[in-house]
Amino acid sequence: MPPLRTHTWTGLVVVLVLVAAGCAPDEPDEPTVRRGCVDEGTPGATAGCLGPKFDDAYYVDEALKYFDTLDVEADRDRVPEYSELVARWEWPPWLLLTAFDRETMHSTANSLRSLDPSTVPTRDCRAFPEQPFARCYIVFEYEEGPCPIYEEFTFNDQGETTWIEAWSDLPGHLPFEDPNDRWGEGATTRLGTRVPGLGNATGRVDLESEWMMNAAAADADVADFALRASDQWFYWYEEYKAADEDFFAKGCGWE
Secondary structure: OOHHHHHHHHHHHHHHHHOOOOOOOOOOOOOOOOOOOOOOOOOOOOHOOOOOOOOOOHHHHHHHHHHHOOOOOOOOOOEEEEEEEEEEOOOOOOEEEEOHHHHHHHHHHHHHHHHHOOEEEEEEEEEOOOOOOOEEEEEEOOOEEEEEEEEEEOOOOOOOOOOOOOEEEOOOOOOOOOOOOOOOOOOOOOOOOOOOOOOOOOOOOOOOOOOHHHHHHHHHHHHHHHHHHOOHHHHHHHHHHHHOOHHHHHHHOOO
């Protein structure tokens, strides 16, 4: 018998003896894999690589501040801590990328208060230990009626909002199919955990990075985000022109 095989059988006998004696060697540690975490420790890390740095109340309040900026009856001084490159992605029938930087978040909120005023009286926001750290069911009230929305918020290690993702809270629009998974803790189609860069310490994305190029090549949604973010107003207007005239009514359920 060749020496290698002799050593193999000897080792097997030793292991069997140890098991029988109740002192089997420890199993090697399994590598830590976080759900939604890709390229941890790199500039292209995804959002699932970050854990919460603040208590639950902080994340809930930051989400509530966001809705305060859109509620004409709320305190105008309550404004979230936005990352410089915060992005807002609103799934159809909404218009996909509707903001890509802090200034746009502020300017669009101010415009909506004047041009399309609403209140947000119904709010159920909760914190979660995995990204997105804040998730909300809310109802906007417009002159035409109520508009139910499900919205999620992703944060960096400084507690700044880096990504906001929204869906119409109507059948067929939410990012999960299981009716018992109200907060999307199982498999979902959220984009925020797929965009490279949201999981580095600052949650800052780089549209021209190798990480973004590779992710875009493998994921059509990431590619769509990167394209729209390269010229947010041009692609927003193109999406607006292509949308149904009654897209907003459809999303709110006013038909």
